[in-house]
Amino acid sequence: MKAVGARLPRYDAHEHVSAGTRYVDDVRIPGTLWAKALRSPHDHAEIVSIDTSAAEAMEGVHAVVTYKDVHKNVHGHIEGLGVPGDEPLFAETHVRYKGQPVAAVAADNEALAIRATEAIQVTYKELPSLLDVRKAFDGDAPQVHHWGNWYPHFEGEMDRRQIRKGDIDQAFEQADVIVQGVYRPAAIEHIPMETQVCQVVPEAGGRFVVYSATQAMYFSMGVVAAHLNWPLNKLKFVGGTTGGGFGGKVDSATETITTLLAIKSHRPVRWRWTRMEEFLCSSTRAPWHMEIADAVTKDGWILGRKMLTLHDAGAFARFSPYGVTKHAFHHTGAYTIPNLEFNGYVVYTNRVPTTAMRGFGVTSVSFATETHIERIAQTIGMDPVELRMKNATRLGDTSPNGIPYVDPSTVPVIQAISDAAGVELSAHSRTMTSAMRSGEDLPEHLVAQMGNPEDH
Amino acid sequence: MAKHRGRGIAAIEYPTGMNQNGDPSQAWIKLKMDGRVDVFAGTVDIGQGSKTVHSQIVADTLGVPMDWVTMDTSNTDSSAFCMGTFASRGTFIGGNAVRLAAEKVRNRILEIGGELLEIDPGDLEIIDGEVIAKGSPDKKIGVGDIAGAATFVKGELISGQGTALKDYATLDPETGAVTIPPHSAISYAACxxxxEVDEETGDVRVLKMSQVYDVGCAINPTMVEGQIEGGAIQGLGLGLLENCYPYYPSNDHRGGQFGSYLAPSMEDLPELECIILENPSADGPFGAKAIGEMANNAQPPAIATAIYNAVGVWVTELPITPEKVLRALEAKAAGIPESVTTGKVVRYDEALSITSHQSADAVVTFAV
Amino acid sequence: MSLNITVNGASRTVNAEPLTPLLHVLREELDVLSPKAGCQNGGCGTCTVLVDGEPRRSCLLPIAAVEGAEIRTVEGLAPPGQLSPLQEAWIHHYAAQCGFCTGGFLMAATAYLENGGSDDHTEIAKALGGHVCRCTGYVKILDAVSAAARGDSFDLTTTAAGLHTTLKGVDQ
Known part of the structure; x- marks a missing residue:
């Protein structure tokens, strides 16, 4: 019997419907303590002092940890990809978003842990905050970081991700019309039904077992090991079963802090975020600000695109530089545009850091590109589906970074959706395939960008 | 005042695997002495179904029944490295890792089977858990017998490991150009x-969503539907409902509970139609490409366009709430043009542009 | 205080403060783990159990308010090793992805069916509309509940094709 292609039930279907699946919060270890974090009440402030002594003196409180307990407090999750760390595990000199962890406690029960966090005395000096990415570049803008309001380390030293392809000036010169628009999708919360959670158990031999809801066990293990300066064999991650992620459980937001509490208390510790923490303190999908100007001919060819993207990263970089690069690579959507000038900035603001979420970097540009195409069609008085078919990626067309598409199917998916939705296509669009362009489908402006898909 | 209907279409593309590659997944497989198959992979099943898809790939690569395969993705002591469940990489990259491991195990089964049957391994195949001589189906031996012989006679653990890794694509910082494809494949979709838009309240109701997805090949069509349907409703949330910062860019009045943050519910569900296009990828396991992430990308622009077609206003700040629809309708009624034309430049959304919000000394702007 | 509840047919004595949520008692005192702490504020439905046959959010119910009540959870839907028709429908219609919301949905849907609920999607959505699932988009949950309401029988070696799905190849 063939398994591939068959409508087989889930591997874990029986467990899921019969209460058999064990999520992290279902792990039962006797003597487990509850963790709670003390979080910043301010969008932006200087920390004048932190006094944990009253919390430490409480009966039933077994550990209080702050930045002082972390070997490497600032670790960038994608340092290996050339993105330097900028986010402390615990705030040290400043808090840069409301909800940022300042300290954490482990206590006999949840209620006591909450009281212990309230007993920690922190003195703040409030600072002005930056919230609108459009004001980040102003001379008098509040400064989120001492180095500025946008990420300066693309390829080591560039302060933006850029794409340059073809001859953008010529495209805008030759255009009959230039259509400009602004697109701003919102931040949204991942909402896994299982909130961020982990449980850490010290073992007699000195290892720590981390029960984690992470989407990436080895990645999260690497994050903990880097903060603690530990070899990987001191840790064992147990996971693989997660109550929804959608990108939000790549952050490894609980594992290191819970491990620090387990180290200090010599006890198993569980940290399960409340739904309110999940909504207000966990990372979100980023809000994006995108401006597009397309150079268009009156018969519907898109000759060139200028685009500015401001990615509202929140207070720290996390995965944002990666997301903006991916965004740049896909900023023409399902179409080929031969002349490009793209500038993308990772802009810091005093809000919760944003992170990966389903469609990272591309969901934003899909919204911008597709809405913009409709406006182009409206501006020049052309059918929007015909405009799409005309500019659809075909074999031999190249992507914004110059790679020929090898198995494009913009053409068949538009044909299929037109059938499904009852949209009439022209005879030309009806019979079009993804084959290499020729004849009326290959205008002069597309010749120079063509590549050979056989090369890849 | 009335309700108006409109239709919108959008087409999208989405890459498989981490941008610029360099993101390995590994797996190793061993046979128990009765031929049952233990797969140790690091891919986390966050609900998308990687355990199911990976076991389907292993079963068919080996030629054994599906219920012979046990997936262990439980811990970092025994499971092999996986970069993680993100970047729509589980089926393609994780799937290729288990496929490569299974191919090594299959080859070793065939070699030992060939020794036992005294037939060249090239003339053997594995069907439904039995090693069979091609063209002579009576000459056969069970995979369980081969695994038993390996364990108790030859003194060997039949095992195999696989790594799926594509070279890192370096880029030119000035142009963004890369020399190799910075992804494993590209998937395509349209929606x-x-x-129906209520002119009086600004309320938008999605009545129907049709969707077409090119997923290469569907390893498990039901699970592909699950991704499409789940993504569609998240896309509806993106388009109409969800916002962490209702007064963005202000941080005020954030919703901290389900009652104050609007996630789609069962009652928001439109009629749904799914079309799965099979356009096999040359490099994917059994022709598969990714599906997971792209599934919420096409709906927001299709919804924005449908609203325009219903009531003639563009709302390009998501989500498209009743308040935004009403404000746009008011502006239209007041005769405020939706775009401004200067020479051959037609500008929409002037009020949203960075140029309308920054001071004269700003060091980054957008000028055409 | 000490009080008595019946959980899945078994009488249990609990020592707890009267305002302790039933969810906490079930999970932390009795090791009944199918109700999940999804929001602990009544907003998501992952903790739904049946109290004397009615679906209730166990996170909002003080234990004192259910003294003497008959509580049912997923653990009690079928004898060990067996599944209720609704559980079978959930498998056959692929209604669970990550599975975290599944228990709450199953209990609310069980009550809906026991009260004679029909296979009408609008009626089902009214009954289950307060439950959040982030994975499935609810489509296959509706399919499963409506199949169970019709009394369909289920082949658990396969899953049902989506009602409005077509599979087709591309000519390049």
Whole structure:
């Protein structure tokens, strides 16, 4: 019997419907303590002092940890990809978003842990905050970081991700019309039904077992090991079963802090975020600000695109530089545009850091590109589906970074959706395939960008 | 005042695997002495179904029944490295890792089977857990017998490991150009939605969503549907409902509970139609490409367009709430043009542009 | 205080403060783990159990308010090793992805069916509309509940094709 292609039930279907699946919060270890974090009440402030002594003196409180307990407090999750760390595990000199962890406690029960966090005395000096990415570049803008309001380390030293392809000036010169628009999708919360959670158990031999809801066990293990300066064999991650992620459980937001509490208390510790923490303190999908100007001919060819993207990263970089690069690579959507000038900035603001979420970097540009195409069609008085078919990626067309598409199917998916939705296509669009362009489908402006898909 | 209907279409593309590659997944497989198959992979099943898809790939690569395969993705002591469940990489990259491991195990089964049957391994195949001579189906031996012989006679653990890794694509910092494809494959999709807009309240209801997805090949069509349907409703949330910062860019009045943050519910569900296009990828396991992440990308622009087609206003700040629809309708009624034309430049959304919000000394702007 | 509840047919004595949520008692005192702490504020439905046959959010119910009540959870839907028709429908219609919301949905849907609920999607959505699932988009949950309401029988070696799905190849 063939398994591939068959409508087989889930591997874990029986467990899921019969209460058999064990999520992290279902792990039962006797003597487990509850963790709670003390979080910043301010969008932006200087920390004048932190006094944990009253919390430490409480009966039933077994550990209080702050930045002082972390070997490497600032670790960038994608340092290996050339993105330097900028986010402390615990705030040290400043808090840069409301909800940022300042300290954490482990206590006999949840209620006591909450009281212990309230007993920690922190003195703040409030600072002005930056919230609108459009004001980040102003001379008098509040400064989120001492180095500025946008990420300066693309390829080591560039302060933006850029794409340059073809001859953008010529495209805008030759255009009959230039259509400009602004697109701003919102931040949204991942909402896994299982909130961020982990449980850490010290073992007699000195290892720590981390029960984690992470989407990436080895990645999260690497994050903990880097903060603690530990070899990987001191840790064992147990996971693989997660109550929804959608990108939000790549952050490894609980594992290191819970491990620090387990180290200090010599006890198993569980940290399960409340739904309110999940909504207000966990990372979100980023809000994006995108401006597009397309150079268009009156018969519907898109000759060139200028685009500015401001990615509202929140207070720290996390995965944002990666997301903006991916965004740049896909900023023409399902179409080929031969002349490009793209500038993308990772802009810091005093809000919760944003992170990966389903469609990272591309969901934003899909919204911008597709809405913009409709406006182009409206501006020049052309059918929007015909405009799409005309500019659809075909074999031999190249992507914004110059790679020929090898198995494009913009053409068949538009044909299929037109059938499904009852949209009439022209005879030309009806019979079009993804084959290499020729004849009326290959205008002069597309010749120079063509590549050979056989090369890849 | 009335309700108006409109239709919008959008087409999208989405890459498989981490941008610029360099993101390995590994797996190793061992046979128990009765031929049953233990797969140790690091891919986390966050609900998308990687355990199911990976076991389907292993079963068919080996030629054994599906219920012979046990997936262990439980811990970092025994499971092999996986970069993680993100970047729509589980089926393609994780799937290729288990496929490569299974191919090594299959080859070793065939070699030992060939020794036992005294037939060249090239003339053997594995069907439904039995090693069979091609063209002579009576000459055969069970995979369980081969695994038993390996364990108790030859003194060997039949095992195999696989790594799926594509070279890192370096880029030119000035142009963004890369020398190799910075992804494993590209998937494509299109969506058509029908909406009903209430002119009086600004309320938008999605009535129907049709969707077409090119997923290479569907390893498990039901699970592909699950991704499409789940993504569609998240896309509806993106388009109409969800916002962490209702007064963005202000941080005020954030919703901290389900009652104050609007996630789609069962009652928001439109009629849904799914079309799965099979356009096999040369490099994917059994021709598969990714599906997971792209599934919420096409709906928001299709919804925005459908609203335009219903009531003639563009709302390009998501989500498209009743308040935004009403404000746009008011502006239209007041005769405020939706775009401004200067020479051959037609500018929409001037009020949203960075140029309308920054001071004269700003060091970054957008000028055409 | 000490009080008595019946959980899945078994009488249990609990020592707890009267305002302790039933969810906490079930999970932390009795090791009944199918109700999940999804929001602990009544907003998501992952903790739904049946109290004397009615679906209730166990996170909002003080234990004192259910003294003497008959509580049912997923653990009690079928004898060990067996599944209720609704559970079978959930498998056959692929209604669970990550599975975290599944228990709450199953209990609310069980009550809906026991009260004679029909296979009408609008009626089902009214009954289950307060439950959040982030994975499935609810489509296959509706399919499963409506199949169970019709009394369909289920082949658990396969899953049902989506009602409005077509599979087709591309000519390049």
């Amino acid at each position: 058509a939605v029908e909406v």
